[in-house]
Amino acid sequence: MLAAATAAAGLSAPASAAPPAPVPQLELERYLGAWNQLAAIPQYFNLICARDTRAEYDLDAAGDVSVRNTCTTWGGTLNEIPGTATVNDPDTGAQLHVSFPGVPTQDMRYGPTNYIVTALGADYSWALVTDPYRLSGFVLSRTPALAPDQWDRVRTAITDAGEDPCLYLTSPTTGGLQNIAPLCSGTALTAADH
Numbered sequence: 001m002l003a004a005a006t007a008a009a010g011l012s013a014p015a016s017a018a019p020p021a022p023v024p025q026l027e028l029e030r031y032l033g034a035w036n037q038l039a040a041i042p043q044y045f046n047l048i049c050a051r052d053t054r055a056e057y058d059l060d061a062a063g064d065v066s067v068r069n070t071c072t073t074w075g076g077t078l079n080e081i082p083g084t085a086t087v088n089d090p091d092t093g094a095q096l097h098v099s100f101p102g103v104p105t106q107d108m109r110y111g112p113t114n115y116i117v118t119a120l121g122a123d124y125s126w127a128l129v130t131d132p133y134r135l136s137g138f139v140l141s142r143t144p145a146l147a148p149d150q151w152d153r154v155r156t157a158i159t160d161a162g163e164d165p166c167l168y169l170t171s172p173t174t175g176g177l178q179n180i181a182p183l184c185s186g187t188a189l190t191a192a193d194h
Contacts, residue, residue: 015059020118020161022094030124031117032065038126038176039139039154039168039183040147045103050074051172055140060084067098088113097194110153119157123147126150139183144175149187151181158183 037053040046046053049071060066067083076092081100086109089095094117100106112132119128127140139154158165166184170177177189 008148010024020090020116020134022092022116022121026094028143030091032059035140035142036144036173037138037171038141038173039170041137041167042169046071047081048073052174053171060173078142083111085115086110118161126154128154128161130161130163134163137168139168144173148189155183
């Protein structure tokens, strides 16, 4: 799920830092489908991605979530990685373990939570995802662009999750923002070429 499993798997959180809270209830059927990454805390595994980073989620035969992440590389080619996500939290459904076979630190099919949906548009039009250590973060949207009021809600959700909006960089997306800038920057959401 946008390679949300991070190198954090081998790190331990400070004893006083509780993981970010998941949304009260994630309806998995509504969450499935295609998502555009509109902003993210940069991760080593997606530095190859120049634009149009997407995730497609579907149910697999085992009842887990099949993951297909794609992006356009800096060389203009398609990059793709398949994975699997398993719900670890049956109470909310919003905490999952995501794995990517063959990727170091991310190849265990089942394991600890590394993908937490911490905020979600009421209509499932956007989502904020992080991990228990707040080392990763992804702003996902069903469409390639968000309205200004949606971006306001996203920035508030990032802060509420205990993260800094300045660590999130916008992701160039066809039909959306074309620049790379921190979400706290005045130009992050205005220098768009729609």
